[in-house]
Amino acid sequence: MPSSPVRIGVVFGGASGEHAVSIRSAITVIKALQEGRNRDHFEVVPLYIDQSGRWWPERIANSVLERKQPLTEDNLPQPLPPAGLRSLPIDHDRVDVWFPVLHGPNGEDGTVQGLFTLMGQPYVGSGVLGSAVGMDKLAMKAAFAAAGLPQVPYVGLNAADLDHPERHNKLVARIEAELGYPCFVKPANMGSSVGISKARHRDQLLAGLQEAARHDTRLVVERGVSARELECAVLGRKQLKASVVGEISFEADWYDYETKYTDGCSQTLIPAPLPEQVSAQIQAIALQACTAVHAYGLARVDVFYDEKSGDIWLNEINTLPGFTSQSMYPMLWEASGVALPDLVAQLVHTARE
Numbered sequence: 001m002p003s004s005p006v007r008i009g010v011v012f013g014g015a016s017g018e019h020a021v022s023i024r025s026a027i028t029v030i031k032a033l034q035e036g037r038n039r040d041h042f043e044v045v046p047l048y049i050d051q052s053g054r055w056w057p058e059r060i061a062n063s064v065l066e067r068k069q070p071l072t073e074d075n076l077p078q079p080l081p082p083a084g085l086r087s088l089p090i091d092h093d094r095v096d097v098w099f100p101v102l103h104g105p106n107g108e109d110g111t112v113q114g115l116f117t118l119m120g121q122p123y124v125g126s127g128v129l130g131s132a133v134g135m136d137k138l139a140m141k142a143a144f145a146a147a148g149l150p151q152v153p154y155v156g157l158n159a160a161d162l163d164h165p166e167r168h169n170k171l172v173a174r175i176e177a178e179l180g181y182p183c184f185v186k187p188a189n190m191g192s193s194v195g196i197s198k199a200r201h202r203d204q205l206l207a208g209l210q211e212a213a214r215h216d217t218r219l220v221v222e223r224g225v226s227a228r229e230l231e232c233a234v235l236g237r238k239q240l241k242a243s244v245v246g247e248i249s250f251e252a253d254w255y256d257y258e259t260k261y262t263d264g265c266s267q268t269l270i271p272a273p274l275p276e277q278v279s280a281q282i283q284a285i286a287l288q289a290c291t292a293v294h295a296y297g298l299a300r301v302d303v304f305y306d307e308k309s310g311d312i313w314l315n316e317i318n319t320l321p322g323f324t325s326q327s328m329y330p331m332l333w334e335a336s337g338v339a340l341p342d343l344v345a346q347l348v349h350t351a352r353e
Contacts, residue, residue, distance in 0.1 A: 005041055109131055147291070157171050235343075
């Protein structure tokens with residue numbers, strides 16, 4: 001007698017600046033869970049979190065997936081589902097494994113992971129610690145530094161310091177002295193290049209700090225380097241394994257949000273044209289980065305590579321990387337011999353280890 005399918009609770013959307021990307025990722029993940037032999041093994045239960053943090057049941061979640069557009073106050077369903085939208089809108093016993101497809105704060109940062117942990121149910125991806133440290137760039141960089149991993153020079157600051165002229169001026173002077181121009185200004189807790197800007201002079205630095213402060217209370221400024229942008233995917237829990245190394249090439253000045261998610265604006269090279277020893281070194285750094293922040297399940301590790309000097313700098317780790325048609329994580333594993341349906345099946349298996 002065939003066994004019952006594993007019920008997968010796919011949670012997507014979320015109250016973050018990466019809400020739209022999450023919807024696109026969820027479409028890809030759900031399609032993969034329903035393809036080929038997965039069709040008989042998995043039953044998908046989609047749940048949607050809108051931009052106000054309200055949870056919506058399957059009927060609403062499916063309508064968002066079909067429209068590929070967020071739910072807004074202007075298109076709220078009528079009649080409204082039963083009360084309790086601030087909590088899970090289903091009996092959680094209906095789900096065997098949770099698959100969060102939430103990018104950025106309120107989903108990738110350990111908050112949802114804490115909820116699933118309290119529920120005592122397995123879920124895809126890192127636990128609370130790895131998710132939280134991997135999300136906050138300042139905490140992440142501190143963990144990398146403690147592990148002795150190479151990084152570009154950076155300055156961390158609190159957005160509140162920008163409101164105090166004396167501290168503000170000291171920070172700007174420190175950034176210019178230690179990092180110089182160009183430099184990159186980033187919110188500490190954000191992804192998909194949201195809130196990030198490149199500063200070539202002081203006016204752009206000041207504007208970039210204010211823009212980053214709109215997204216987070218903790219900011220990081222990094223020295224700009226002339227280097228190739230490379231990425232490596234990691235999979236597993238008890239035994240982590242690294243994918244082939246890929247490269248992002250683009251015509252824009254830097255890899256911003258528009259370049260990242262607009263068709264034709266960037267190109268991926270998988271595997272990246274690199275000497276074998278360089279690829280092996282990047283794969284080793286990717287695994288070390290996961291160990292440093294206690295990340296497992298899935299992660300994408302980004303590095304910079306300077307061909308002239310041979311330097312490799314660890315940029316960041318993403319513990320819930322994008323799963324859109326243009327996302328590197330599934331493409332890197334595809335090139336490593338793991339097709340998308342097999343990849344999501346492995347992720348579910350890893351969650352149940």
